[in-house]
Amino acid sequence: MEIESVKLVYFSPTGTTKAVVQGIAHGINPGTVELIDITRPDARKQPLLTLENELLVIGVPVYMGRVPALLNEWLNSIQARNTPTVCVVVYGNRVYDDALLELKNIVTKCGCTPIACAAYLGEHSFSNSETPIAQGRPDEDDLHHAEIFGQKIREKLQSVSSISQVSAVHVPGTYPYGGVTKLWTVDFIAVSDECSQCGTCAEVCPVGAVDAENSRLIDIEKCITCCACIKNCPQSARSMKPGLVKDASVRLHTLYSQRKEPEYFI
């Protein structure tokens, strides 16, 4: 099978998932790559339709060992017809639990044919200069790994003449899934006087939780604690208040300091 085009789909509030799937696409080296960034709420209003002659690469971060629940509706609405698909989860050096299996099962139900899956490492959303967790990842080695994985995907597809000949992929995980889908409802963002009300935080929020006129106003019922607003603030005016999320950051920094390596299944 020749790959003519790749649809690169990603949800990536702090950019690590995007970097990983782009690294994989680099290795696949197709004619064209269409980026489908589903991070912003507007982008998730548009359903995805794909066919057998396209390759779909879908990347999501791991939230509490699961596929982020806010993506369920959009992911389940994908309309595919035997589309060869690569499932990728990116996690912050703790665990990915059953998230990869969950993503694979969701896309299979939508008509996709998983041909390869992988779990990569990304700097943890809760990481900061005081309590770094997987800081700087994906790094050069991770991106090299992603490129090699991309080349292997290409070779796998080139070794068959139709999608029906592709061997099944097995990934770790069990069903019913472990992990947690309900995220914390927590008021954890401190905004300093450095804030210039530039509106970047509202723009980058994947769930529209930050008020565009007053960046101090955060709807904590909507907030998914992704930290995109903290990490993207041009004035570094946003940080974590003492409490649940900051404590988690300290705990993760202490418990998960040992470097984990990416894995692929093909």
Ligand SMILES: Cc1cc2nc3c(=O)[nH]c(=O)nc-3n(C[C@H](O)[C@H](O)[C@H](O)COP(=O)(O)O)c2cc1C
């Ligand atoms: C609410 C939430 C839950 C998370 N749960 C996990 C987890 O269970 N295991 C893990 O290793 N990392 C976890 N992370 C970290 C992210 O998976 C990781 O930082 C990822 O690289 C973020 O992707 P992004 O840069 O594309 O936003 C969590 C992050 C958030 C915000």
